[in-house]
Amino acid sequence: MSTIIYPPSIPWNWMFQRPQQLLGRFSSVGHTVLYEDLGNFSTPKVSSLSPSLFLCQGYSAMDIPHPKPRILWLTVPSHINSIKNYEPDLVIYDAVDEPKEEFASWATYYPSIIEKSDLIFCSSQSIYEYFVKRHPHVYLVPNGVDYVHFSHSLSNRPMDLPSGKPIVGYSGAIAPWLDWELLKIVIQQNPKVNFVFLGALFQLYRFPLKKYQNVFYLGLKNYQELPTYLHHFDLGLIPFLQTEMTKGCNPIKLYEYYASGIRVLGTPLPELLCVPKINLESNPLLFSMRLQNLLEEKDVCQAERMAYAQANDWSERIGQILQYIFIRANTNQA
Structure with a gap:
């Protein structure tokens, strides 16, 4: 060896x-x-x-x-x-x-x-x-993804998660390559949804969306407890800008979301185009409409998403x- x-x-x-x-x-x-x-x-x-x-x-x-x-x-x-x-x-x-x-x-x-x-x-x-x-x-x-780690969750709900509304969450670097303008529009159009962000600030001095009452930045979470948060998301976000840098992004969060069983809504990065059962929109209004529809629809594809994660x-x-x-x-x- x-x-x-x-x-x-x-x-x-x-x-x-x-x-x-x-x-x-x-x-x-x-x-x-x-x-x-x-x-x-x-x-x-x-x-x-x-x-x-x-x-x-x-x-x-x-x-x-x-x-x-x-x-x-x-x-x-x-x-x-x-x-x-x-x-x-x-x-x-x-x-x-x-x-x-x-x-x-x-x-x-x-x-x-x-x-x-x-x-x-x-x-x-x-x-x-x-x-x-x-x-x-x-x-x-x-x-x-570590499929076993993310497909199983502790039963206790994290104390700092907001309650009373569906949770649309993001887990990963809080960075300039997120489409912050798209997020602002989507957040404003969905006051009955709580938006939760997990992760460390990267090349940013402050969290850009702190003024919105339905946005919760919970900071960086320990890897061991991260699945417990994801299992309480109703929807996982991958809202990246489409740039020369992000065209090479193969987001780890995609596999972690899928292993956790949750649906995913993102922007159409090249690496996401062939992912089964993913939802992709680049226009903020269409992104917001897709988000609303997903929260209202019954999820019938969880097993297929989790199988995709397990294979990866x-x-x-x-x-x-x-x-x-x-x-x-x-x-x-x-």
Whole structure:
């Protein structure tokens, strides 16, 4: 078994995203994972999250004895310039966002990524189409879900959830790429609906919709308790702007909503167009009408949505990734 090192990129206990999910599963199948946590730590320490998953806080993974081969797993493009610090046997770049708009600075590092990476995984079709023309070992591996985690919920209703009205909810980064103008219109047209937002502020100084009485921003929730919130949503939102950056978004929230059994209303991002039983509108008035109709209609497609989520479990993704790594590693040895 190999050791997989993840340089400081995302705090382990921030929003539980693709890196934490994939690396956690690498460790569950026997690989040693050294996750260098992001943050300032007055007392450096190494915590064991499982028998083979270690959280390095203020500690370099290279200072911890570990088996080889050593795989460097990167998601932040600038880390491609830190390869020499880790002396890896294999360099993997996991591409999860387009280098546009909010992430425009990433584009500077792409020539080095193409030159120095042994494998490139891509979370969306548009990202894949960029890299596959430029690198010999590129694979499409969309996002996924911990189906068991999200399909089951604690019975207790969270105390901070509003009551008395249907809940239309959003879970994820509270960020500039949300279509805030669309949301304002939809919220104003639906005073008999409570709109709940869960997640951390990202590139925003304040929550943009705080003035509306039927809007509740509940902040970032612990990953362990998140399913309990989603199970009390009557409808899940993916209200993204349609931009050059978001065309490469394969929203994790889609799979988490579906695993939780709830219907989804979003804007027509390319990655959502082929999702079964999803509802998509770009015009604010049509979006609002669709929302109202969904809340009034009987839900007859829950089983199909949950089956789609189950088929896209992170365990399926790990199986694909490990197969590609095995092929590449054997090619290097030949």
